[in-house]
Amino acid sequence: xxxxxxxxxxxxxxxxxxxxxxxxxxxxxxxxxxxxxxxxxxxxxxxxxxxxxxxxxxx
Numbered sequence: 001x002x003x004x005x006x007x008x009x010x011x012x013x014x015x016x017x018x019x020x021x022x023x024x025x026x027x028x029x030x031x032x033x034x035x036x037x038x039x040x041x042x043x044x045x046x047x048x049x050x051x052x053x054x055x056x057x058x059x
Contacts, residue, residue: 005046006046017036017039019035020036020039023035024036
């Protein structure tokens with residue numbers, strides 16, 4: 001169901017989410033918000049490459 005690349009993307013998202021929460025609750029709000037922006041960016045990056053792979057197989 002999941003490929004290894006999918007798991008790496010989800011791992012990167014989870015790490016970014018945890019780091020963001022740690023930074024936020026340790027009082028570093030700006031750094032926490034900056035790191036929180038990475039979560040949707042990494043997900044979009046993963047979706048983009050998944051679509052590129054699926055489009056390449058259809059040709």
